[in-house]
Each structure stands twice: as C-alpha cells, then as structure tokens.
Amino acid sequence: MSELLSNLALGFGVAFSPMNVLFCLLGALVGTLVGVLPGIGTVATIAMLLPITFGLPPVGALIMLAGIYYGAQYGGSTTSVLVNIPGEATSVITCLDGHQMARQGRAGAALAIAAIGSFFAGCVATVLVAALGAPLTSLALLFGPAEYFSLMVLGLIFAVVLAKGSVLKAIAMVLTGLLMSMVGSDLETGAGRMTFDIAELADGIGFTNIAMGVFGFAEIIRNLELPEESRDIVSAKVTGLMPTRKDLIDSSGAIARGTLLGSLLGILPGGGAVIASFAAYTFEKRIARDPSRFGKGAIEGVAAPESANNAAAQTAFIPLLTLGIPPNAVMALMVGAMTIHGIVPGPQVMTKQPELFWGMISSMWIGNLMLVVINLPLVGVWVSLLRVPYRLLFPSIIVFCCIGIYSINNSPTDVMISALFGVVGYWLIKHDFEAAPMLLGFVLGPLMEENLRRAMLIARGDATVFFTRPISGGLLAIAIMLLILAVLPMIRKRREEVFVE
Amino acid sequence: MAEDVQSSRNTPHVEEPLTDRLKGGIIITALSLVLVLATFYVSSPTVPRVMAILVAAVGVGVIAGWVPVRAPQDFYGGLALTLLSIFALVASAELPGQRGFAFGPGTAPRLFAILLATMGAAIALVGVLSDGARIEKYKVRGPALVIVGISLFAMLIRPFGLVLATYLAFMISIFGSKEMRWVESAIGAAVMTLGCVLLFVYLLNLPFQLWPQGNAFQLLFAQFADIFKNVFLILQKLVPGS
Numbered sequence: 001m002s003e004l005l006s007n008l009a010l011g012f013g014v015a016f017s018p019m020n021v022l023f024c025l026l027g028a029l030v031g032t033l034v035g036v037l038p039g040i041g042t043v044a045t046i047a048m049l050l051p052i053t054f055g056l057p058p059v060g061a062l063i064m065l066a067g068i069y070y071g072a073q074y075g076g077s078t079t080s081v082l083v084n085i086p087g088e089a090t091s092v093i094t095c096l097d098g099h100q101m102a103r104q105g106r107a108g109a110a111l112a113i114a115a116i117g118s119f120f121a122g123c124v125a126t127v128l129v130a131a132l133g134a135p136l137t138s139l140a141l142l143f144g145p146a147e148y149f150s151l152m153v154l155g156l157i158f159a160v161v162l163a164k165g166s167v168l169k170a171i172a173m174v175l176t177g178l179l180m181s182m183v184g185s186d187l188e189t190g191a192g193r194m195t196f197d198i199a200e201l202a203d204g205i206g207f208t209n210i211a212m213g214v215f216g217f218a219e220i221i222r223n224l225e226l227p228e229e230s231r232d233i234v235s236a237k238v239t240g241l242m243p244t245r246k247d248l249i250d251s252s253g254a255i256a257r258g259t260l261l262g263s264l265l266g267i268l269p270g271g272g273a274v275i276a277s278f279a280a281y282t283f284e285k286r287i288a289r290d291p292s293r294f295g296k297g298a299i300e301g302v303a304a305p306e307s308a309n310n311a312a313a314q315t316a317f318i319p320l321l322t323l324g325i326p327p328n329a330v331m332a333l334m335v336g337a338m339t340i341h342g343i344v345p346g347p348q349v350m351t352k353q354p355e356l357f358w359g360m361i362s363s364m365w366i367g368n369l370m371l372v373v374i375n376l377p378l379v380g381v382w383v384s385l386l387r388v389p390y391r392l393l394f395p396s397i398i399v400f401c402c403i404g405i406y407s408i409n410n411s412p413t414d415v416m417i418s419a420l421f422g423v424v425g426y427w428l429i430k431h432d433f434e435a436a437p438m439l440l441g442f443v444l445g446p447l448m449e450e451n452l453r454r455a456m457l458i459a460r461g462d463a464t465v466f467f468t469r470p471i472s473g474g475l476l477a478i479a480i481m482l483l484i485l486a487v488l489p490m491i492r493k494r495r496e497e498v499f500v501e
Numbered sequence: 502m503a504e505d506v507q508s509s510r511n512t513p514h515v516e517e518p519l520t521d522r523l524k525g526g527i528i529i530t531a532l533s534l535v536l537v538l539a540t541f542y543v544s545s546p547t548v549p550r551v552m553a554i555l556v557a558a559v560g561v562g563v564i565a566g567w568v569p570v571r572a573p574q575d576f577y578g579g580l581a582l583t584l585l586s587i588f589a590l591v592a593s594a595e596l597p598g599q600r601g602f603a604f605g606p607g608t609a610p611r612l613f614a615i616l617l618a619t620m621g622a623a624i625a626l627v628g629v630l631s632d633g634a635r636i637e638k639y640k641v642r643g644p645a646l647v648i649v650g651i652s653l654f655a656m657l658i659r660p661f662g663l664v665l666a667t668y669l670a671f672m673i674s675i676f677g678s679k680e681m682r683w684v685e686s687a688i689g690a691a692v693m694t695l696g697c698v699l700l701f702v703y704l705l706n707l708p709f710q711l712w713p714q715g716n717a718f719q720l721l722f723a724q725f726a727d728i729f730k731n732v733f734l735i736l737q738k739l740v741p742g743s
Contacts, residue, residue, distance in 0.1 A: 051701075051705070051707060052705055054705075054707075055705065055706065166575075166624075166627075168620060168623055168624050168627065169575075169578070169624060171620055172579070172582050172617060172620040172621060172624060175613055175616050175617040175620055176582060176585070176617060178613045178617075179585075179586065179589055179610065179613045179614055179617055182589075182593075182609060182610040182613060186596075186606035188606070189605070189606050191596060191597075191606040193593055193596060193606055193607075193610055194589060194592040194593050194610065196592070196731075196734050196735045197734050198731045198734055198735075200731075217647065217648075217651065220647060221643055221644045221647050221648075221677075224640075224643035224644075224647070224677050224678055225640050225643060389680075390678075391675065391678040391680045391681065391682075392675075392685070392686075392689045394674070394675075394677075394678065395650070395670075395671045395672075395674045395675040395686075395689070395690070395693070396671070396689070396693050398647065398650060398651065398670065398671070398674045399654065399667050399670050399671050399674075399693060399694075399697065400697070402651055402654040402655070402658075402666075402667075402670060403663070403667070403697055403701055406654075406655070406658055407701065407707050407709075410708070412655040412656065412658055412659060412724065413655075415651060415652075415654060415655035415658070416651075416652060416655045418651070419648050419651040419652050419655070422644075422647070422648060422651070423644065423648060426639075426644055427581075430574075430636060430637055430639065431574050431575075431577065431578035431581075431636070432574055432575075432578070432634065433578060445613075449604075449609040452604070452609070453603075453604040453609075456602055456603075456604065457602060457603060457604075459602075460602055461601065461602025462602075
C-alpha cells in the first residue's frame with residue numbers, strides 16, 4: 001500500500017511538471033475536439049498526430065496521446081447529447097437518452113452527469129491501473145512463450161466475440177490481419193516474405209498506413225455516399241449545468257455500475273470502450289424497475305455508458321503496460337508511439353522507467369480533472385464547431401491524414417499504401433466485414449508468431465504444450481468456451497438485440 | 502426475368518439477377534485462373550493450384566447458375582478472402598518451411614493462409630445455404646476522387662512541395678462531395694494549406710519541401726518509373742511469359 005502511494009507520488013511529481021501539464025491539457029483538448037467532430041475517429045487521429053509527438057520527450061508524448069484517447073471518449077458525449085450525432089462510436093448509445101434529455105430542456109444536467117460520471121470512472125480506473133500494475137507485472141514474469149501465445153489467442157477470440165455480426169466473418173478478419181502481418185522480413189532468418197523484392201515492403205506494411213486507410217479514408221468515402229444529415233442542434237442556451245440533488249441520487253448507482261463494468265471490459269483484450277458503453281446501457285435497462293423510461297430521457301441511460309466508456313478507455317492501458325499486449329487498435333498505436341521513442345512496452349517498463357509508467361497513470365487523473373473543468377464552459381465552442389459543414393470538413397481531414405502519414409517516414413509510398421487500404425476498407429464495409437478485428441490480428445501477428453515458434457521449439461515440436469501447461473491451458477479453455485457461447489443460437493440472438501438497440 | 506421470385510416456406514427469397522451472377526462469376530473465375538497460372542512459376546505449387554482450380558470451378562458454377570447465391574454479400578466476400586489466401590500461398594511458396602520442429606520463415610504464413618482459406622470457404626458456404634444481404638451498389642465518383650486526391654498528394658509532395666500538394670489534394674477530393682461550391686472550396690483549401698504549413702513546418706519543424714524543386718518534373722517522372730518497376734516486379738513473379 002505504502003509502495004503504491006510512493007509510486008503515485010512519484011507519478012504526480014512527474015505529471016505535475018509544467019510541461020507535462022501542458023501536454024496533458026493539449027491532449028485532452030485535441031481529444032475532445034476529435035470526439036466532437038463526427039467522421040473522424042480516435043484511431044485515425046492518433047495516427048495522424050504521431051508525427052507531432054516526435055520532437056517531444058517520451059513521457060510528454062505518451063501523456064499527450066493518452067489525453068487524446070480519453071478526451072475523445074468525453075467529447076463524443078457532448079455531440080450525442082446536443083445534436084443527436086455521436087462524435088465517437090463510444091457514445092452512440094448516449095444519444096438515446098442524452099438527446100431526449102436535451103429536448104426536454106435538461107441538456108445541462110445530461111452534460112454535467114456525463115462529466116461527473118466520466119470523472120468518477122476516470123478516478124477509479126486510475127487507481128485500478130496503479131493497483132493492478134504491480135501484481136500483473138509479476139504475473140507476467142511467470143509467462144513463457146506458450147502462455148503469451150494463448151493469451152493472445154484469448155484476446156483475439158474476445159475481439160471476435162465482441163465484434164458485431166457473424167462470428168465466422170470476424171474470425172476471417174482476424175486471420176486476414178495475421179496474414180497481412182506476415183508481409184516483410186522474417187525476424188529470425190531475415191528472408192523476405194511475400195515482398196516480391198519490393199524495397200518498400202521489406203519492413204512490412206506499416207500499421208499506421210492500414211489504420212489510416214481502413215479507419216480514416218474508408219470512413220470518409222463511406223460518409224460521402226450517405227445524404228448529409230440534418231443536424232438538429234439544440235440551440236437554446238445550455239442552462240442549469242448543476243444537476244439537481246435528485247439527478248445525482250438517481251445516477252449514482254448507474255455511475256458505479258458503469259464504472260465497474262467498463263473497467264472489467266477495458267482490461268480484457270479485444271474489449272474496449274465501445275462495447276463497454278453498450279454493455280453498461282443494456283445492463284442498466286435490464287435491472288431498472290421501469291425499463292420503459294429508457295429512450296425517453298432517463299438519466300441512468302447517460303450516466304452508465306459515459307462512465308463505462310471512460311473507465312474502459314483507461315483500463316485498456318493495463319494489458320499494454322504490464323504484459324506488452326495491446327488490447328485494441330488505439331493501444332496498438334500507442335505501441336507504435338512507444339517504439340518511436342525507443343520504449344518496448346511490457347513488464348520492464350515499470351521497473352526500468354518508473355517515472356514514465358507512473359507519470360502517465362497520474363496524468364490520466366489530472367487529464368480527467370481538466371476535462372471536467374474545461375469542458376463544461378467550452379460546450380458552446382464545441383457546438384459551434386459542428387456548424388462547419390461536412391463538405392469542408394472531409395477534405396481537411398484527408399489532407400491532414402496525408403501529411404501525417406507522409407511525415408512518419410517521409411515516404412510517399414506510405415501515402416499510396418494507405419490510399420489502397422482506403423479502397424480495401426470500403427470493400428470491407430460493403431461486404432459487412434469489420435476492420436477492428438483485422439487490425440488487432442495485424443498488430444498481434446508478429447508477436448504471436450514469435451511466441452508460437454519459441455514455444456514449439458522449447459517443447460520440441462509437441463503442440464500439446466499449450467494445453468498441458470496450466471496457465472496456458474486455462475486461457476485456451478476460456479477462449480474455447482467463449483467461442484462456443486458466441487456461436488450458441490440463443491446468445492447470438494441476444495447479441496443482435498444489444499446491437500440493434 | 503431477372504426478378505423471378507421464388508417463395509420458400511418462411512421468407513420469400515429473390516433470385517440473384519442474371520447480370521449480377523455473370524459479373525460475379527466471371528470475376529471469380531478469372532481471378533482464380535490467373536492464380537492457377539501463377540502456380541506454374543513456383544516450386545511447390547500443388548496445394549494452391551488445387552485450391553485455385555476448385556474456386557474457378559465454383560465461379561463457373563455461379564455463371565452457369567448451378568450455385569445458388571442466396572447471400573451475395575457473404576458469398577463473394579468469403580470467396581475473395583479465399584482468393585487472397587491462395588495468393589498468399591503462391592507468394593510464399595518459395596519460402597523454406599518447417600525443419601524438424603523449428604519453424605521456417607514460410608511456416609506461419611502458410612498456416613494462417615490455410616486457416617483463412619478455410620474460413621473464407623465457410624463464409625461462402627453460408628452464403629449459399631442461407632438467405633442474406635445483397636451487395637450494396639458501389640459508388641464511383643466519391644471514392645475515385647478521394648483516392649485520386651490522396652495519390653496526387655503522394656506523387657506531388659516531394660517534387661512540388663507541401664503547398665501545392667496540399668492545395669490540390671484538397672481541391673480534388675472536395676469534388677467527391679455533391680455539394681461542392683467553387684468559391685467556398687478555393688478559400689477553404691487556401692486556409693487549410695496555410696494552417697498545415699504553419700503547424701507542420703513552422704511550429705513542429707518537420708522537414709518538408711515547401712515549394713516546387715528546380716527539377717520537379719524530373720523527380721515526378723522518376724517516381725512514376727519506380728511505381729512501374731514495382732508493378733513489373735510483381736508481374737514478373739505471377740504472370741507467365743514475362
């Protein structure tokens with residue numbers, strides 16, 4: 001306990017240095033901005049802004065990127081409530097009750113509850129990351145290659161189960177990602193694999209190029225097809241930012257449950273903020289005494305998902321910082337950011353660079369506090385941004401993405417590759433394939449291959465080793481159970497219901 | 502004719518129109534035949550060759566109407582992934598595989614490719630056995646202009662500098678939207694270009710070429726030559742006779 005406190009003290013010492021506070025503020029602001037703007041997601045933004053962090057010290061860079069991530073969860077709720085357009089996938093569900101509240105003149109209360117819920121969730125998640133960091137790191141030391149491999153299999157299965165739509169298709173996407181990650185030089189022998197002797201492919205296909213293509217460009221192409229939505233902005237001045245005592249009492253339970261659910265789903269690989277917000281909303285509706293209130297402006301319907309997505313966004317750092325395994329696409333980009341600064345994510349970060357680890361964790365708490373302070377007064381500014389029409393917004397996003405990709409390696413080829421993946425992403429949308437599992441597969445591919453290779457070598461070619469070693473076997477058993485559950489018709493039906501809502 | 506309605510017991514299902522069937526079947530057959538040919542140029546071709554021939558047979562079946570495509574979205578999506586994995590098998594056929602219990606560089610790519618091919622086939626099978634969504638129509642204008650804009654940026658950034666590349670990429674991609682307005686776009690592009698120059702060059706000090714270089718056209722042609730060289734390298738491996 002005292003160790004935890006001293007660690008946190010170290011962290012706050014780092015995070016409270018003026019420069020780092022500034023980076024944190026900057027990250028949170030940019031994140032909120034991105035969260036507010038529909039049509040540009042967190043993954044594309046972080047990929048876009050990677051070059052901006054090149055010149056920064058590593059701690060500052062990571063603090064800023066983390067700020068963007070949880071800031072976006074938060075900004076998304078503002079547009080959901082006021083305009084009924086989710087700025088982020090994570091706040092789709094907040095639209096349901098949040099916008100209804102705004103229509104009833106309770107926009108202020110909805111925004112305030114979202115802010116308070118997010119802040120509470122952020123605080124709990126910060127403590128959780130700090131508390132679980134050390135034990136999980138020591139657990140990581142027990143992990144051999146077989147365990148790492150099984151853990152990654154479990155993560156991919158989670159991504160499959162939590163993806164919407166057909167399980168078969170999600171598995172196929174994971175495999176596509178794995179296969180694409182094999183392009184490039186083999187780590188052990190240096191042989192070029194599927195590179196066709198093209199020099200630009202020798203290092204493999206860049207992760208940022210794929211991410212920008214399928215999440216940035218494809219999304220834009222897709223949006224161009226849809227008719228421009230009429231944005232019904234609640235223009236009346238947002239008043240009564242302080243929630244009433246009744247609001248607070250009504251939502252306190254929902255906030256606590258949302259935080260708990262979000263923290264759990266965030267830690268699990270393949271989970272993440274989107275699924276957390278959906279799960280929290282569904283859960284609230286199920287346990288409510290009068291479920292019919294939901295969708296008509298129930299404050300719990302705002303409090304629970306907003307707390308859950310913030311909690312999940314933060315606890316997602318746990319597997320990355322302790323085991324070195326990115327649980328979702330955003331965390332995969334964080335790996336990229338860390339690698340640029342020469343940090344190898346994994347258990348050794350905490351022991352070798354404690355100021356980085358704890359500084360980042362403490363900055364999350366500061367960032368959440370800032371979000372509450374800066375956001376409520378700035379609501380007007382964010383809303384006015386929404387008046388920029390999409391026809392001007394999308395070319396700006398495109399050129400910004402182009403410059404971002406180009407500046408990572410100063411390579412025009414990278415820009416071309418991401419354009420290609422824009423087309424691929426468009427095709428995936430047309431055939432109802434989800435890109436997220438593919439990206440996770442792509443990120444974990446090289447790690448999985450390496451651990452599979454080593455495990456097989458140590459076991460002298462005996463493939464049963466994955467089942468006979470207790471931890472590894474346990475992880476695989478969970479993975480298989482999950483898969484069976486997901487395929488069972490009854491659960492499948494319920495999953496569909498959740499997504500339809 | 503194309504709108505034949507077959508009423509099955511639970512849900513009425515619409516037979517795929519003939520033109521769609523021809524289009525889809527021909528594409529599948531053609532692509533798989535190219536892959537069959539490509540297998541003649543690698544050293545261990547049997548597995549991908551058999552797979553490609555099977556897919557080609559399915560394609561012929563679609564054209565002839567023997568394969569009822571009840572969920573085109575799934576069916577073609579699955580087959581495309583299968584073709585992708587056959588392509589990967591061909592591309593990695595020359596890599597040494599397992600030696601004893603040590604993985605070679607080719608082991609993992611082949612493992613993943615075979616698994617993906619199986620999944621793709623399963624998805625396609627689902628598309629034959631159960632009713633499902635049709636493929637939404639592809640739009641051409643929006644996607645094409647956006648992609649042209651991005652590619653133009655890639656080609657221009659080195660020889661012609663950030664200012665021109667940004668401005669032109671903005672102007673071209675904005676044509677992808679039907680609601681484009683000339684004056685507004687020209688001003689928007691200028692503002693965005695200025696903003697990017699200030700942010701990336703002056704604030705962040707990234708090493709960008711701002712204005713066209715003296716030998717800009719020469720550099721542009723050199724880039725095109727590079728692209729052709731790469732296309733040629735791929736063709737050399739896959740297309741017979743080159």
